[in-house]
Amino acid sequence: MSDSPDYSVADDLAVALTLAAEADLIAMDRYRAQDLGIQTKADKSIVTDADTRVERMIRAHLAEARPHDAVLGEEFGSEGSSNRQWIVDPIDGTSNFARGVPIWGALIALLVDDVPVVGVVSAPALERRWWGAAGLGAWVQHHGGEAQRIRVSRIDRLTDATLSYNNLQTWDQYGHLDTLVDLSRRVGRTRAFGDLWSYMLLAEGSIDIAGEFDVKPWDIAALVPIVTEAGGRVTTISGSPALDELNVVATNGLLHDEVLGAFAG
Structure with missing residues (x-):
């Protein structure tokens, strides 16, 4: 296990939000592209060139910003060993992405001692981004506007x-x-x-x-x-x-x- 610096949850959330913003730019550039590259993986799911570009960007950024942390991504597997692990789905909803359905987005998480403490979900085609971090609440941002705190329903039946x-x-x-x-x-x-x-x-x-x-x-x-x-x-x-x-x-x-x-x- 690698020794990692003592980062705050807020600092880690800031890293994840930066990654989400960059992921949005890459993915939207390829969304509905006429030359979008699509391949079928061994498990019969598909992967596009946007998936691989986003995950490569995230891994490169984390190598600079959090060099001691481990990374697990859907497209390129596991790398590193640490009690801090970033888990990444570069495009959740790849089939939607490939067919022009706007329900898709980057999922970026940080686990510390196997517990998810930071999560960012960014869906640029819906112009929404959500995030949550331990002790900092859950938030949504619409159309790049002011973040609003969110809460689950009180339905009890x-x-x-x-x-x-x-x-x-x-x-x-x-x-x-x-x-x-x-x-x-x-x-x-x-x-x-x-x-x-x-x-x-x-x-x-x-x-x-x-x-x-x-x-x-x-x-x-x-x-x-x-x-x-x-x-x-x-x-x-x-x-x-x-x-x-x-x-x-x-x-x-x-x-x-x-x-x-x-x-x-």
């Missing part, structure tokens, strides 16, 4: 709640489609906003429950500080905060135990 389930196929693949159907009958509304959008709507108080399967560390790490600093809760379906089970459930906190009970039942 499933019959009044909105659930976003992301992808039916993965619920089916992991054997929980029946659970989703059962939940859909108990909540007020269901939607499939997908990818980063579900969790940011949850943090803003616009929906109340979000969940999905087949998630990797880079899919969720940046979302955790934002949702939790907004007053919500994020776990696996077994209730673990470790997020190492390829699934995630996020709620406003008030509904969490009842939602987890649906999986246990």
Whole structure:
């Protein structure tokens, strides 16, 4: 393990926000580009030249700004060894990006001793950026304007709640489609906003429950500080905060135990 300088959470957040701004510039330059390079990876997901350009930029910047820290990225894997690890998804929602759907963005997280303490989600095609950091609250910025603090909803009954389930196929693949159907009958509304959008709507108080399967560390790490600093809760379906089970459930906190009970039942 490498010894790292004692950075403040605010300093680390400032680094992450700088990275997000640079990521936006690179990604928007390639968004809807006629010559966008697209390849299919071994897991059948796609990667564009924007994904790789953004991740290379982030790694180069971190090598200068945080040389002792480890980095894990979707496109280029793990590098370094430290109790401080940056986890990066250069473009969450690559399929949306490639098809011109504006729900996509950079996810940038810092974990200290395996706990996500800084998270930034930047969705330039939606002209929104969200961030959260331990003890500093959760925030959203619209159209580059003044940041506004965000909080989860106070909905405390499933019959009044909105659930976003992301992808039916993965619920089916992991054997929980029946659970989703059962939940859909108990909540007020269901939607499939997908990818980063579900969790940011949850943090803003616009929906109340979000969940999905087949998630990797880079899919969720940046979302955790934002949702939790907004007053919500994020776990696996077994209730673990470790997020190492390829699934995630996020709620406003008030509904969490009842939602987890649906999986246990």
